[in-house]
Amino acid sequence: QKEVEQDPGPLSVPEGAIVSLNCTYSNSAFQYFMWYRQYSRKGPELLMYTYSSGNKEDGRFTAQVDKSSKYISLFIRDSQPSDSATYLCAMSTTSYDKVIFGPGTSLSVIP
Amino acid sequence: GAVVSQHPSRVICKSGTSVKIECRSLDFQATTMFWYRQFPKQSLMLMATSNEGSKATYEQGVEKDKFLINHASLTLSTLTVTSAHPEDSSFYICSASRIDGSGNTIYFGEGSWLTVV
Numbered sequence: 389q390k391e392v393e394q395d396p397g398p399l400s401v402p403e404g405a406i407v408s409l410n411c412t413y414s415n416s417a418f419q420y421f422m423w424y425r426q427y428s429r430k431g432p433e434l435l436m437y438t439y440s441s442g443n444k445e446d447g448r449f450t451a452q453v454d455k456s457s458k459y460i461s462l463f464i465r466d467s468q469p470s471d472s473a474t475y476l477c478a479m480s481t482t483s484y485d486k487v488i489f490g491p492g493t494s495l496s497v498i499p
Numbered sequence: 500g501a502v503v504s505q506h507p508s509r510v511i512c513k514s515g516t517s518v519k520i521e522c523r524s525l526d527f528q529a530t531t532m533f534w535y536r537q538f539p540k541q542s543l544m545l546m547a548t549s550n551e552g553s554k555a556t557y558e559q560g561v562e563k564d565k566f567l568i569n570h571a572s573l574t575l576s577t578l579t580v581t582s583a584h585p586e587d588s589s590f591y592i593c594s595a596s597r598i599d600g601s602g603n604t605i606y607f608g609e610g611s612w613l614t615v616v
Contacts, residue, residue, distance in 0.1 A: 422605070424607070429610075431503075432607045433607070434606065
């Protein structure tokens with residue numbers, strides 16, 4: 389079993405839809421959870437950073453962490469064509485430790 | 500915001516030669532930097548953790564003699580691909596760890612495309 393699993397997609401939604409992206413993980417020691425957005429041929433861009441369980445909201449983005457289920461989610465409201473990218477979940481055990489990435493989900497928002 | 504810069508963004512080299520990629524943290528000091536490689540349509544695979552002033556820690560399966568990492572200052576880490584071969588062609592990305600009042604945040608560079616011909 390991989391440490392971090394993520395549906396690779398591709399996921400295609402109409403503009404304005406709510407997008408739900410998810411990851412599951414196996415290492416219960418993970419405490420720091422991140423979501424990155426990566427456009428084609430570019431480095432990843434940090435979207436959300438969450439410690440332990442709970443929700444965090446930033447504009448159209450909401451990150452949820454359920455440590456009991458080892459499950460994290462990223463919700464995008466009012467999706468825009470500019471949101472079309474690959475979304476990578478990532479996590480680490482401590483704030484100083486290496487980050488383990490999921491394989492990424494490819495998202496296309498259709499105008 | 501924090502910026503991590505990589506150079507060069509694209510490089511083509513001949514098989515058997517060496518190529519160096521630089522990773523700089525532009526507005527913060529980074530005691531720890533990470534090097535990843537990413538093949539097309541695949542996720543980032545951690546190659547090594549670079550610690551300022553000490554030897555890098557390599558992930559299992561990564562040849563430390565082939566991928567030389569030097570973290571000589573708090574703002575610069577370099578990755579040198581030695582005796583490059585076409586199978587080394589990939590997207591190499593660095594990240595730097597910034598520690599402030601909010602905790603530890605990792606920022607990525609724009610990546611470097613390496614093509615070995």
